[in-house]
Amino acid sequence: MAGIIELERVSKHYTKSIIGVDDVSLSIEDGEFVTLLGPSGCGKSTLLRMIGGFEQPTHGRIFLAGKDVTWEPPHRRDVNMVFQDYALFPHMTVGQNIAYGLKMLGVGRAERDAAVVEVLRLVGLPDKIDQMPHQLSGGQRQRIALARAIVRKPKVLLLDEPLSALDARMRDQMRMEMKHLHDKVGITFVMVTHDQEEALTMSDRVVVMESGRVAQDGRPQDIYDHPASPYVANFIGTTNFLPGGVVAADGGTAKVAVSGIELTALTDRPQRAGDVVTVGFRPEKLRVVPPEAACGNILSGRVSEVVYYGLGLRTALELDGGETIYVDSLLPDSLARSGLPPLGSRLAVAVEPHNVFVFPGGGAP
Structure with a gap:
């Protein structure tokens, strides 16, 4: 089945x-919350603006609900856009x-008034109907911008860095509110952000962009646990990277020499003995073990x-082979009472093969 949005070699x-x-x-399927994620200059905002009709592609075609809208202006597309600065x-x-x-x-006036009351109830601000934008907080202005965008019930809502102007505490609150709003209205949301936490916590799917191309497309947990490349692993979360070489490989298991030792890895990529590779693992996946x-x-x-x-x-550990890795661990009460690990002390950590x-x-990033 064709999605609500189809991009063909754009x-x-x-x-x-x-x-x-x-x-x-x-x-992009009808009703999905999809995030285009990546650093500045990766192409995510350009892609969003082409979906909205604010820029035209040099090549390729764009379909909305089965209709070719490649050359249609924004007002001829059943989409709405929320900008970084709210534009109230x-x-x-x-x-x-x-x-x-x-x-x-x-x-008509009566229908407009009823729609405004209903959408203000949806965003939790029914008492703000007569206030001016300058009387609202940043979070309230953002919710009003969302209300204005969804009141017309577009097929697709485009969000360009919608939380970037908010402070950290308000961003945390608005993430959940926007996700709940999406679930209530059922409109397809396509959001652009460079914030990995926003992408992971709000999205049904994340599309990681790199140099104008799609580096990986999948569910947040799949992208985090199974990154397709060092670029994705480095951009989504924190990853330790070590240079290595494959010593032996058998099916989905590989033994890799790194920092003077051998690690066993479970991998769905074909490996051959002698291959030069980069090994990665998340700091929070490392478990402190007895020396x-x-x-x-x-x-x-x-x-x-x-x-x-x-x-x-977060502990920096200088390995016996000379490289440095980082270990993230929760702070148990016993350690809080006894103090932090002293600098120079020996530490051993273990990592499961599937991690x-x-x-x-x-070439690690």
Whole structure:
């Protein structure tokens, strides 16, 4: 079944050497919450603007609900967009801001008023209808911008870094509110962000962009637990990388030499003895074990730095082979009472084979 949004080999070339989006094909299902994630300049905002009709592709086609809208202007597409700066009209009340789009469509006064009341109830601000935008907090303005965008009941809502103007505490609150709003209204949401936490906590699917292309597309947990490349592993969360070489491989199991030891990894990528690879594992997947532990995937070294961050510790461990890795661990009461690990002390950590990433090539990010 075709999705509500279909991109067929879409590209955007500004010049021969400056390419914003490069041959992207993507299908988004009706009602999904999809996030385009990546650093500045990766093409995510350009892709969003082409879906909205604010930019036209150099090549490829864009379909909305089965209709080719590649060359249709924004007002001819059944989409709405929420911008970073909210773009509320400062001289209009909250109610007038929300009703403006309906008024332009010729919706009658009574129907407009009823729709405004209903959408304000959805975003939890029914008492703000007569206030001016400058009287609202940042979080309230964001919710009014969302209300104005969904009151017309578009097929697709496009969100361009919608939480970037909020402080950290308000961003945390708005993440959950936006997810709940999506679940209530059932509209397809397509969001652009560079914030990995936003993408992981809010989305049904995450599309990681790299240099104008799709680096990986999948559920948040799949992308986090099974990154397709060192780029994805490095951008989504924190990853320790070590250069290595495959010693032996049998089916989905590989033994890889790293930092003077051998690690066993479970991998769905074909491996061959002699291959040069990059090994990765998440700091929170490492488990502190007794220094005398001798079996399993054990790495050991000396503590070179300890950072306390409230919930736990990030420990820098200089391995016996010379590389440094980081270990994240919750802070048990016993350790809180006894103090942090002293610098220079020996520490051993273990990692389960299914938590070891093996990527082809030796170039870690």
